[in-house]
Amino acid sequence: MKAIISSILFVFLFSAVSVAGNEKGNNKETDESAATVSISGTILDQQTSEELPGATVSVEGTDISVTTDLNGNFEINDLKPGRYNLKVSYIAYQEKSIEKIDARSPNEKLEIEIESL
Helix, strand or coil, X not given: CHHHHHHHXXXXXXXXXXXXXXXXXXXXXXXXXXXXXXXXXXXXXXXXXXXXXXXXXXXXXXXXXXXXXCXXXXXXXXXXXXXXEEEEECCCECCEEEEEEEECCCCCXXXXXXXXX
């Protein structure tokens, strides 16, 4: 009877250690696939090259949008590596679309000029 209980206990402990090891390995894969990149840049007036604070920069096809700071700078974080289309809008300016931004690391800073109406 002791041998049977010992065998069952051994199998149970071995299974628990094996499952814990597999879960740890799975977390590593999740961490690697969770790598993110960002898109950053400055929004400028096309004629004067002045920075435009308060412009909206949106990632098309998503709910992601940011507003430029006082110096016209923006940064969109936590994107998966890939290609994105951006849309820039600002009061009294023509909306502008920028297609196929390649978001990978390292990331260059964009300078986007928009034209006033």
